[in-house]
Structure formats: C-alpha cells, structure tokens
Amino acid sequence: MNHQIKKDDNPDLIEERSKATFDTDAFGAFIWGGYNNLKRRREIARYYEDHKELHDTVPIAFMTREEKLENAYRKASIFENHIKKACDVNNPEEVRYFNWLVYHIDGHPTSVHSIMGFPTIINQSDKEQQERWLQSGENREYLATYAQTELGTNIKKLETTATYDQKTEEFILNSPTVTSLKWWPGNMGHSHNVAIVMAQLWINNKCYGPHPFFVQIRDPKTHKPLPGITVGDIGPKFGLNTTDNGFLKLDHVFPNGTYVPPVHDKIAYSSMMLVRAIITPLMGENLCIGATIAIRYSAIRRQGEIKPGDGEVQILDYQTQQHRLFPQLARGIAFLLAGRNTYNFCNNVLKDIKNGDVSLLADLHAILCGLKAISSYQAELGLEQCRMACGGHGYSAASGFPLLNSNQFNGVTVEGDNLVLLLQVARYLMKRAKEIRYEIRYGQQPSKPNEIYDYLFDDAPKKCLIDQAYVPNYKNVLESFEYLSKKLTLQAYDKLEQLKQRGRTSEVAWNECSVELCKAARAHIRTFLARTFINEVNQVNGLPLLTVLKDLLQLYLFYEVKECMAGLMEDGYMLGQQLHYVKKNIYEALSKIRPNAVSIVDSFDFTDRELNSVLGRRDGHVYENLLKWAQASPLNKHDVLPFHHKYLGRMMEEARQKSRL
Numbered sequence: 212m213n214h215q216i217k218k219d220d221n222p223d224l225i226e227e228r229s230k231a232t233f234d235t236d237a238f239g240a241f242i243w244g245g246y247n248n249l250k251r252r253r254e255i256a257r258y259y260e261d262h263k264e265l266h267d268t269v270p271i272a273f274m275t276r277e278e279k280l281e282n283a284y285r286k287a288s289i290f291e292n293h294i295k296k297a298c299d300v301n302n303p304e305e306v307r308y309f310n311w312l313v314y315h316i317d318g319h320p321t322s323v324h325s326i327m328g329f330p331t332i333i334n335q336s337d338k339e340q341q342e343r344w345l346q347s348g349e350n351r352e353y354l355a356t357y358a359q360t361e362l363g364t365n366i367k368k369l370e371t372t373a374t375y376d377q378k379t380e381e382f383i384l385n386s387p388t389v390t391s392l393k394w395w396p397g398n399m400g401h402s403h404n405v406a407i408v409m410a411q412l413w414i415n416n417k418c419y420g421p422h423p424f425f426v427q428i429r430d431p432k433t434h435k436p437l438p439g440i441t442v443g444d445i446g447p448k449f450g451l452n453t454t455d456n457g458f459l460k461l462d463h464v465f466p467n468g469t470y471v472p473p474v475h476d477k478i479a480y481s482s483m484m485l486v487r488a489i490i491t492p493l494m495g496e497n498l499c500i501g502a503t504i505a506i507r508y509s510a511i512r513r514q515g516e517i518k519p520g521d522g523e524v525q526i527l528d529y530q531t532q533q534h535r536l537f538p539q540l541a542r543g544i545a546f547l548l549a550g551r552n553t554y555n556f557c558n559n560v561l562k563d564i565k566n567g568d569v570s571l572l573a574d575l576h577a578i579l580c581g582l583k584a585i586s587s588y589q590a591e592l593g594l595e596q597c598r599m600a601c602g603g604h605g606y607s608a609a610s611g612f613p614l615l616n617s618n619q620f621n622g623v624t625v626e627g628d629n630l631v632l633l634l635q636v637a638r639y640l641m642k643r644a645k646e647i648r649y650e651i652r653y654g655q656q657p658s659k660p661n662e663i664y665d666y667l668f669d670d671a672p673k674k675c676l677i678d679q680a681y682v683p684n685y686k687n688v689l690e691s692f693e694y695l696s697k698k699l700t701l702q703a704y705d706k707l708e709q710l711k712q713r714g715r716t717s718e719v720a721w722n723e724c725s726v727e728l729c730k731a732a733r734a735h736i737r738t739f740l741a742r743t744f745i746n747e748v749n750q751v752n753g754l755p756l757l758t759v760l761k762d763l764l765q766l767y768l769f770y771e772v773k774e775c776m777a778g779l780m781e782d783g784y785m786l787g788q789q790l791h792y793v794k795k796n797i798y799e800a801l802s803k804i805r806p807n808a809v810s811i812v813d814s815f816d817f818t819d820r821e822l823n824s825v826l827g828r829r830d831g832h833v834y835e836n837l838l839k840w841a842q843a844s845p846l847n848k849h850d851v852l853p854f855h856h857k858y859l860g861r862m863m864e865e866a867r868q869k870s871r872l
C-alpha cells in the first residue's frame with residue numbers, strides 16, 4: 212500500500228501509486244532504521260513546515276551570493292531556539308535532519324563548527340581544555356573552523372609551523388611561505404572566529420609532526436581579524452556558495468596551551484574520519500533524492516510511442532530510462548545501508564579510542580576511506596544520469612539538479628581526494644596480502660580475524676557459480692566479488708614485490724602499481740557494499756517488503772557484476788554464458804521494479820523541501836509549477852529590463868536608423 216495517494220495529485224502518479232505491491236511505510240522504516248525514526252522524521256518535517264521564519268524567502272537559485280549568506284545567517288541566528296523544540300538534541304540523526312531541512316544543500320555559516328571544529332575539541336582535548344571550551348562551544352559562544360589544507364597540501368608535509376617558545380611557554384604559529392596559507396577551510400572566510408589549525412609542532416628544534424592548535428582568529432566582540440591574522444573568503448565555487456570557505460595567513464600568532472602527546476600518532480586525523488563516516492550515507496541520500504526527482508518526473512512525462520497508435524507513453528516505460536535510473540536507486544540504498552553501519556562502527560571506535568583502545572583504528576580508517584571514495588564517485592556519476600534522464604528540464608535550476616549536482620562535486624575531493632583515499636585502502640590490503648603470502652609459505656595465522664577481510668584468507672578453489680536459476684543466488688554473486696577482490700589484491704602485491712626485487716624503492720614500486728592498487732581497493736569496497744546489502748535484506752520479515760527489496764538487491768548485485776566483468780572474465784573465471792545470465796538478471800530486475808518504482812521513491816518520504824525540485828514534486832503537478840517558478844525569476848520583475856534601452860535597445864534603434872538612411 213502506498214500511503215502517499217492523494218486524490219488531487221497528477222493522475223499518472225495516482226495510477227503508479229495504486230499499483231504498489233508493498234507498504235511504503237514499511238520500506239521507509241527499513242531505510243531510516245525503524246518506524247520510530249520514520250515517525251520522528253515526519254514530526255521534524257512538520258515542525259519545519261509550520262515555522263515560516265525558517266524558510267527561504269525566495270528560491271536560493273534566485274539569490275546573489277551575499278543574499279544567500281545573509282539568508283543563512285538570519286536562519287542561524289534563530290536556529291538554536293527552534294532545534295530544541297523540534298529535535299532530541301542528543302540524537303545526531305534528528306539534529307542532522309533538522310539542519311538539512313533548514314539549510315538544505317548549499318552549506319551554512321555554522322556547519323564546519325558542528326561537523327569538524329567542535330568535534331575536534333570534544334575528541335582531542337584534555338580535561339582542562341574541555342572545561343574551558345566544551346560548554347562554550349556547545350553554546351556556540353565561539354565558532355571553530357577546521358584549518359588543515361594549505362595551498363600546497365599533503366598532511367605530513369604541511370608547512371604551517373607551531374614553534375614552542377620555552378621562555379614564554381607559548382606556541383608561535385606561523386605561515387612561512389605563500390604555499391603554507393590555509394586554503395579552503397569552511398566558514399573561515401567570515402563566519403567563524405576560531406580556527407583549529409593543523410601545524411607542524413616544533414619543540415627544541417625537533418619536529419613532532421602535524422598537531423591541532425586552537426587559535427582565536429577574530430576578536431570575539433568586534434569580529435575583526437586579530438593582529439597577525441590575514442583572513443578572507445576564497446571566492447565563488449562550483450557549489451557550497453552559502454559557505455565562506457576561507458584563506459588564512461598567520462604571522463607569528465601566539466595561542467596559549469600545553470603539549471599533551473596523543474595515544475596514537477594518527478589521533479589528530481580522527482575528525483576527518485568522523486566526516487568521512489557522515490559522507491557515505493549522505494551520498495546515498497543525495498542519490499536517492501536525484502532518483503526520486505527523475506523517477507517521478509519520468510512517470511508524468513509522456514513522450515513517443517512504444518506501440519504505434521497506442522498514444523504517448525510515460526518515459527519510465529522505456530527500458531533505457533529504467534536502466535539509467537533504477538541502478539542509481541539501488542546504489543543509493545546500498546550507500547545508505549553501508550553508511551549507517553559504518554557510522555555506528557566509527558562512533559564505537561572513537562569511544563574506544565577515548566578509553567585508550569586503538570586496536571580497530573586501522574580497520575575503521577580503511578573502510579571509511581574506501582566507502583567515502585566509492586560512494587561519492589558513483590553518486591556523482593549517478594546524479595548526472597538522473598539529470599540527463601529529465602531532458603531539457605533537468606538543465607533548469609527548477610529541476611533541483613544544478614544545485615544538487617554542483618554540491619555533489621565536492622564529495623570526491625573533501626576529506627581527502629578519492630584516489631588518495633583508495634590508496635589508503637590498498638595500503639591496508641597489501642598488509643593482508645603480505646600475511647596471506649607469509650601464511651601460505653610458513654603456515655602461520657593472520658594477525659587477527661575480521662569479517663571485513665576474512666574472505667581474503669579463504670583458500671578453497673573458486674568456481675563462478677552464477678547461473679540462470681529463477682531465484683538468483685546472492686551468495687554466488689558475493690563470492691564472485693570476493694574472488695575478484697582477492698585476485699586483484701594478490702596481483703598488485705606480487706607486482707609490488709617483483710618491482711622491489713628488480714631494484715625499485717618501495718615508493719617507486721608503489722607508484723608504478725598505483726592504478727592496480729586502486730582497482731584492488733575498489734573491488735574490496737564493492738564486496739563490502741554487496742555483503743552489507745545482502746545482510747540487511749536477510750534480516751527483513753514480511754514478504755511484500757522482502758520481495759521488492761530482493762528485486763533491488765538483484766539489480767544492484769548483477770549491475771555491479773556487469774561493471775567489473777572484464778576482471779571476472781579475463782582469466783576464465785566467469786564464462787560468456789554466465790555474462791548472459793547476468794544481463795538477463797538485470798533486465799528481469801528492471802521490469803520487476805518498474806511497477807513499484809514510484810512507490811519505492813515515495814517510501815523515502817522526502818519532503819518537497821528536501822527535493823527542492825519542480826520536476827520531483829510529490830503531487831506531480833509539474834508543468835503549471837514550472838511556469839510559476841519561471842515567473843518568479845528576478846529577471847521577470849520587469850517587463851522591460853532597466854538597462855535594456857541603454858544597450859540592446861540603443862543598438863537596435865541605431866541599426867534601424869542606419870538601415871533607414
């Protein structure tokens with residue numbers, strides 16, 4: 212049953228919704244982690260709808276950059292009054308959802324304090340520092356950005372220095388070169404007044420590597436930059452234009468403090484892990500938003516005929532449209548599920564770290580790097596497919612895609628460039644490969660079992676078992692991913708070792724293998740995503756929901772097999788006939804999903820505010836609202852633009868006069 216049917220909606224959508232074979236609320240509860248979460252989302256969305264002061268005054272596509280910032284500043288100033296009424300402030304998901312409704316996708320002036328600056332203070336300060344900065348940070352008496360990236364960046368080689376002065380017992384922070392300027396930190400340009408500055412710590416002429424420093428950059432009262440600080444906005448960007456990403460030059464600035472060594476030398480990196488953990492489910496959500504817009508629009512848009520004379524069909528009936536859109540839906544769900552799992556894993560590990568236990572840090576780091584890289588890349592490609600699926604209207608800001616996709620672009624870069632992060636996964640895999648080769652040669656056990664990479668140690672001979680069974684066997688597909696991942700991992704490892712034996716240094720050999728290392732990393736993450744999706748679906752009770760989820764899982768798994776078929780076929784593991792079964796499974800899944808497609812996207816329960824799209828409106832009344840949207844454009848305030856006669860009008864008039872001569 213689809214709970215979103217309303218009698219005044221677009222008739223095509225009513226028809227689609229009436230065909231649902233499952234309960235959309237049950238699907239929504241699966242996606243958002245239970246019925247209670249779904250109910251809370253609705254209550255929070257209702258709160259947002261009822262409080263007009265939290266809304267944008269005009270669509271942000273019609274605002275200048277200054278107007279965007281002022282609009283977001285205005286909302287930030289009243290946000291605290293509302294959040295306590297709308298949410299359980301101790302529930303991060305509720306807080307995140309309310310933030311998302313209020314500020315939407317283009318950033319806002321308190322974001323980096325919330326996701327990076329303040330969490331760094333929570334997780335990386337000692338008791339004395341916490342007493343001083345925790346409550347005030349929570350109250351937003353100050354706002355802290357996270358200033359790590361420099362014009363030239365590689366964390367180990369950061370150029371900003373923090374030199375301990377024994378006499379005054381102070382640290383002196385300095386930007387010694389032009390490339391040491393901090394560049395990019397969010398909200399640093401104008402909004403925040405404190406920066407967590409990552410700088411190389413020097414004590415007694417010895418460098419202790421990058422460490423975070425709490426630096427007041429603007430006067431708490433006047434908000435003017437403090438002496439020695441040069442700070443500003445880096446200018447307009449592809450997206451996130453409501454965020455003032457900034458530059459910062461420090462000229463012998465003296466924050467006070469003491470040096471307490473961390474329990475692990477990478478603890479200083481933990482703030483990045485937290486954001487990487489947030490990014491994966493966010494990528495899932497973005498992709499599901501794009502798919503919702505494109506699928507709803509494809510259900511109301513009629514173009515062309517399939518059976519001549521039968522009238523124009525809904526474009527969603529074209530197999531090509533389904534093949535373009537439904538995999539995005541399936542991938543979006545896979546990222547949401549894997550993202551939720553690893554977010555919980557991340558919080559548990561961060562708690563362990565606080566108690567001095569860093570045993571799972573490397574495992575967590577690798578999986579977060581890989582998921583962030585794969586989800587942001589595939590979401591970017593997928594959203595572009597969704598945009599293209601909407602034809603010309605997809606190119607209009609009214610579709611929501613220009614804002615959604617241009618903000619998505621940052622996903623592949625922020626919190627570490629994707630390729631750099633994939634190489635971190637590969638580094639982890641190479642350690643496992645070394646254990647495998649070592650174990651086989653010397654009969655030793657691997658360091659510690661772990662369900663994320665246990666399959667790498669499974670030595671049983673492998674045969675591809677993908678067949679044409681009517682009910683697809685997901686385990687067989689998962690085994691194919693495991694086979695490929697292990698093969699690519701060992702191939703990369705063996706090549707690395709051969710190059711080293713031929714005299715290459717480790718670093719040069721690494722570079723010469725890096726394309727193959729990234730392939731191994733991708734294969735490992737594909738395996739993780741597939742396993743998580745299968746495990747989650749296996750826990751579902753209730754046949755109608757289970758059936759539709761299995762249709763999506765079938766599409767997900769076989770689509771991913773098709774994506775990596777070259778690797779599976781090159782050594783004869785998968786045969787041509789099996790590839791035929793893979794494609795058959797994909798086409799079957801597309802046609803099983805088709806009648807439920809609108810109800811599946813309805814189940815996400817995205818509000819029109821979240822979709823921010825005339826094409827994706829829940830009621831399907833697209834065309835009349837496209838006209839209203841266009842008429843609201845600032846250009847249409849005047850029948851004749853105020854500067855018309857000064858330029859074009861004069862030009863035409865002069866041309867007319869000339870031709871009369």
Ligand SMILES: CC/C=C\C/C=C\C/C=C\C/C=C\C=C\C(=O)SCCNC(=O)CCNC(=O)[C@H](O)C(C)(C)COP(=O)(O)OP(=O)(O)OC[C@H]1O[C@@H](n2cnc3c(N)ncnc32)[C@H](O)[C@@H]1OP(=O)(O)O
Pocket residue numbers: 316323327357359360365366367397477480481483484486490493497572573576618619621622624625626627628631632635638639
């Ligand atoms: C629509 C919106 C879409 C998406 C975005 C959503 C939200 C965000 C919106 C806006 C953005 C907001 C904020 C953005 C903030 C930032 O970008 S902050 C800056 C982030 N910068 C980076 O991420 C830099 C990436 N680089 C690195 O992390 C490191 O340089 C490195 C690549 C990991 C390498 O580390 P290092 O330089 O130290 O090199 P090595 O000495 O070789 O160390 C490697 C060993 O260290 C271990 N390691 C590395 N990191 C960690 C970690 N975090 N935890 C634990 N261990 C770690 C690694 O495993 C190696 O271990 P070893 O093999 O045992 O030696």
Ligand SMILES: Cc1cc2nc3c(=O)[nH]c(=O)nc-3n(C[C@H](O)[C@H](O)[C@H](O)COP(=O)(O)OP(=O)(O)OC[C@H]3O[C@@H](n4cnc5c(N)ncnc54)[C@H](O)[C@@H]3O)c2cc1C
Pocket residue numbers: 323357358359360362363364365394395396397451456621624625626627628629630631634
């Ligand atoms: C919207 C946005 C918000 C941001 N917010 C913040 C913030 O709040 N705080 C902050 O500190 N930073 C922030 N950043 C900076 C961001 O973290 C960096 O841009 C990111 O980590 C990539 O670093 P880079 O720009 O120096 O790219 P580079 O490291 O110069 O990478 C450029 C290219 O070189 C390749 N490359 C680099 N190193 C290697 C390697 N070792 N092996 C193989 N290839 C390599 C990369 O794959 C990439 O293709 C933000 C960036 C953006 C776009």
